[in-house]
Amino acid sequence: MTTREALFDDLSALLGKRGLLTDGGDMERYRVDWPGYRGAAPLAVARPSTTRQVADVVSYCHRHDIPLVPQGGHSGLVGGALPDADYPELVLSLERMTAIRHVDPINFTMSVDGGCVLQSIKDAAAAADCDFPLSLGAQGSCQIGGNVSTNAGGLNVLRYGMMRQLVLGLEVVLPDGRIYNGMKALHKNNTGYDLKQLFIGAEGTLGIVTGAVLKLFPRPQVSRTALLACPDIDAVLKLYALARRSCCDLLTAFELVPRTCLELAMEALPELRDPLETPSPVYVLMEAAASGPADLDAMIENLFERGFEAGALTDGVLASSETQARNLWHIREAMLEGQRNRGEHLRTDISIPISSLSAFHERASHEIQDLYPQATVIAYGHIGDGNLHFNILPPPGLEADERAALLHELEERLFGIVDDFDGSISAEHGIGRFKQSAFLETLSEPEYDIMRGLKHLLDPRCLMSPGRILPRPID
Amino acid sequence: MTTREALFDDLSALLGKRGLLTDGGDMERYRVDWPGYRGAAPLAVARPSTTRQVADVVSYCHRHDIPLVPQGGHSGLVGGALPDADYPELVLSLERMTAIRHVDPINFTMSVDGGCVLQSIKDAAAAADCDFPLSLGAQGSCQIGGNVSTNAGGLNVLRYGMMRQLVLGLEVVLPDGRIYNGMKALHKNNTGYDLKQLFIGAEGTLGIVTGAVLKLFPRPQVSRTALLACPDIDAVLKLYALARRSCCDLLTAFELVPRTCLELAMEALPELRDPLETPSPVYVLMEAAASGPADLDAMIENLFERGFEAGALTDGVLASSETQARNLWHIREAMLEGQRNRGEHLRTDISIPISSLSAFHERASHEIQDLYPQATVIAYGHIGDGNLHFNILPPPGLEADERAALLHELEERLFGIVDDFDGSISAEHGIGRFKQSAFLETLSEPEYDIMRGLKHLLDPRCLMSPGRILPRPID
Incomplete structure (x- = not known):
């Protein structure tokens, strides 16, 4: 390991003055992710402007055994890009490479x-x-x-x-x-x-x-948005399979919105009206889009017909203008806001085979409600991806540490059910550091060995984002 | 290495009588690929019926240092599944695992x-x-x-x-x-x-x-086939970009058929009529399909209009019945037959960025024609994939070895041009053994090192399809 001063000199020589930040104030924003998580102070922040410069910095770190962490736009949700405290890291930001x-x-x-x-x-x-x-x-x-x-x-x-x-x-x-x-x-x-x-x-x-x-x-030229009311999640799944057909795979969204979520949305945005006459247990917010002369209205009407016939649909509205479409999408945004307004809660990003979503939802909801009758399940998601945000609001009135312990317990229990359904504990957020321990528990021995081997093959000194996904090796 | 007899006994014990072939006659069909290439006699042919049995055989080979080659349906074009002569291999066929x-x-x-x-x-x-x-x-x-x-x-x-x-x-x-x-x-x-x-x-x-x-x-419910006449390949590329839009990405085929290929087709199938009144330098055979109520006719008519307007299209026919559609597809089949009838020739499977297909075709054709005025270029392909089968019929009257040498020379020259256009020498056929030397020449040092490392990580004894893609390591 070289001294801090030598490091600054060498990197400045490689990157120029604008290419290196070493001042604590300047480096502040490289310690924080969008959700508000905070990492340690980095060794420095390298801001290369060319691929050659990236290679020079990485090569330098390789020769001098300096761990580094590449950073993008700080919107990760699993702490992967936050600098480490135990082994101070050089942050490498690509923010100047924007061509x-x-x-x-x-x-x-x-x-x-x-x-x-x-x-x-x-x-x-x-x-x-x-x-x-x-x-x-x-x-x-x-x-x-x-x-x-x-x-x-x-x-x-x-x-x-x-x-x-x-x-x-x-x-x-x-x-x-x-x-x-x-x-x-x-x-x-x-x-x-x-x-x-x-x-x-x-x-x-x-x-x-x-x-x-x-x-x-x-580029899509036309799009149509519709809100459909279904008797239950099973019906939503049936409707999804019909929608893929009726809409000729031109679907761009097929979102599950349970009644509880619609109510959360109306709570957050009081001017929001109940979009259909009669309340329904579950809704689907769907969109189709096309780049040419496709008659999307005919496709969606075809879906309405088939859905009614199959008993998968009880009511629905097809937006007749862009304003009406935007209003329907407001439901989803307001629902997220309504959720945030309710305070800290367990947020998950799980996936399950689509055909099991209903059974999973039923079992998970029951188990949670049995154990914690005062907890509230807020589960919505991308049906077509099998991706459910099965979130849980803990009972009100808990102390901070009690709350944290409960959230952890809820997550463990939920991940256990996910495993029973051959699902994934991270559909899209990744592992980073926050999900590492839960992730490692799901790995079989051959999976662990191959992942370990890949890391060792490409980064034998473990200097590149060390400790993310896999733990830092014990020397 | 165990003796042949011990091997037979051990594998029979693992796989049962039906699971192991050792007789030369029985093993014959495991030596031959569909295009007629022939490999060496295998040590034996293992025909496991479960994943557990596959694992047992592979584990056995691992412990006894026996190389093995998995086989599918023998339709590979690069000799990857043919048993090796220098290091006799156990063939492992999955033909009994068909659930x-x-x-x-x-x-x-x-x-x-x-x-x-x-x-x-x-x-x-x-x-x-x-x-x-x-x-x-x-x-x-x-x-x-x-x-x-x-x-x-x-x-x-x-x-x-x-x-x-x-x-x-x-x-x-x-x-x-x-x-x-x-x-x-x-x-x-x-x-x-x-x-x-x-x-x-x-x-x-x-x-x-x-x-x-x-x-x-x-499952698609409706499909439409059309044949379009274009002034040149540049126009075909323009038309392709329009077709993606007009047909809302419901295109399932967009095939380039130069006039020479249409003539080859008519040569092979004399009852085939020129599908359009006036001969055109290039044609496109396209198909769109949809699983729901999409008006494909309207989309293709929209493409005709835009194509004419852009000067990318001079004529065209939209099949009005399934029979007519099938007849249009006969052109492609007959063209392949016409090509086969002309005897042994250089067959390639290259890819190029779609936007460079015209420039590539022009340069490659000119170079080949300049060098070998009597050679015939037969170039057709999947435009939307950037995948060209740029094939070359050598001049007639060559001796077998002269012919082989020329085909090799033509291939080397063509691959050089592919490289100039940042293309691939194997769009879909793979490397196997036949394309290995050309492939190795295209690899950079880091690419070679990582590929080598992957092989070593997963198969350190190099027993699994050794010598395919990468050469067998020199001990």
Whole structure:
């Protein structure tokens, strides 16, 4: 380990004055994630402006045994990008690498720097009459390198898949400072092991994503939103299978909104009216979109007919204007706000086979209510992804530590049920540090061995985001 | 290494009488691939009937240092599954593992044994009113484990992606005989490194795929086929970008058919009529399909209008009946037959960014024609995949060895041009053994090191399909 001063001098020489922050005040914002989690003070913050500079910094750290953590837009939810306290880390931020390298509207691809903010990518795609479909609440600040590294999901997974499905090529600075250049804009390429897959979803533990070739799509020209009322979750699942058919897989959203969530929404936004005449136990908020002359109204009417016939649908409204569509989407936003207003609660991001969602919901709700009759279950989610945010409001009036202990207990119990249903404890948020212990419990021996081996193969000194996903090895 | 007799005894004990073939005649068909390539005699052919048996055989081989090669339906084109001559291998065939384990039409998934024939999977999906979209010429014989291991492509990649996009979970017997059980039927799962990606497209060098969870789709109810005439390949590319939009990404095929290929088709099938009044330099054979009430005619008419307006289209016909549609598809089949009738030629399977297809085609054609004026270029392909079968008929009248030398020279030259266009020398056929030397030349040092490291991590004794993709290590 080199001295702090030598480190500053050497990195300044590599990165220039603007490329290195060492002042505590300047470094403050690199310690905090959007949800408010706070990490330790970093050794320094490196802000390279080229892939070459990233490689130089990483190579330097490799030679001097300095742990480092790459950072995107600070919107992670599992603490993966926060600097460590026990082993002070160099933060490597890609915020100065924001070039849209190339847009190709015939190949339906775009090549970008790893530090590009998602919204700027979406804007550049739109300017070429294309669409980059990844859509997240954080799209105004999150960076594409982070999206790749966390295999981001978001709102349009049902139609376009997770980030993994949207990546054709990657450029990665490896933990030893070498550059893996896989920036090919090819839709098909079967030449050996597909190395880019290693880095997608690896949460920065195997390398730093400095560039990506992304898949684009035709830009939707028309869209329709509808709210459907269903007797129960089983009916919602039936309706989903019908909707895939009736809407010719042009669905962009199929969201479960239980009555309790609608009521939370009306609590948060008093001007919100009950959208249908009679209250219903469950609702679906759905959207379809098309880039050409598709008659979406006919498709949704077809779904209404088939849904009624199958007993999967009791009522529904198809938005007849953009304003009406926006109002329907307000329900979902207000519901999230209503949830926040109720104070700290257990938030989860689990997935289950879609066909088991109803059985899972029933069992989990019953177990929670039996044990903690005063707890409130708030479960909504992306039906088409099998992704449920099964959240739990603890009973009111608990002390802070009592509350924390209960939330932990609730999570353990819920994850146990998830396991019984062959589900995942992290559908899209990843593992980072916060979910590590629960994650490690789910791993089989061969899985653990291979993951360990991959980390060791690419980062034998364990300097790249050490302790995220897998624990730091015990020397 | 154990003796041959001990090997037979031990494997018989593990697999039972039906599970092991040792007779030369019985083993004959395991030496031959569909294109007619022939491998050496295997040590024996193991035909396990359960994943446990696969694991037992692999574990046995691991303990006794016996190389083995998993086999699917023998339709590979790069010699990957043919037994080796220098180091006699045990063939492990999954042909007895053909169970459809579970079909889930709500989750749009199916769990299957690795030895399931693709057609049986497609049939089981159809029986549940779903579609498994992977479509290959070999679908009546190829096995899903082979499809996964080679990341198969085929006819519907434009709409549904390669095999990698269609896999949600895998069960793999690792080279040390342990079982990796990743058979989760989840559409979203961000828990650590996505291990299944390692085995997709690894051509059996990292493990044996004994089970898979596949993604299903709504079954198409209507489809439309059209043949379009374009002035040149540039126009085809423009038309493709328009078609993605007009047809709302419901395109299932967008095939380039140059006039030379249409003439080859008419040569092979004399009753085939010129489908349009005036001959055109290039044609596109396209298809769109939908699972619900989509007005495909309106979409294709919209494309005709926009194509004419943009000067990308000079004529076209939209099939008005299924018979007419089938007749249009006959063109493609007859064209392949016409090509075969012309005798041995260079067959390639390259990919290029779609936007470069025209420039690539022009440069490659010119170079070939300049050097060998009597050679004939036959280039057709899947435009939406950037996948060109740029084939070359050598001049007539060459001796066999002269011909072979020329084909090799042509391939080297063509691959050089592919490299200049940042393309791939193997869009979907893979590497196996036949493309290994050309493949190795394209690898950078970090790529080679990581691939080597992956092989070493999972198969340190190099017993699993040794010498495929990467060369056998020199001790």
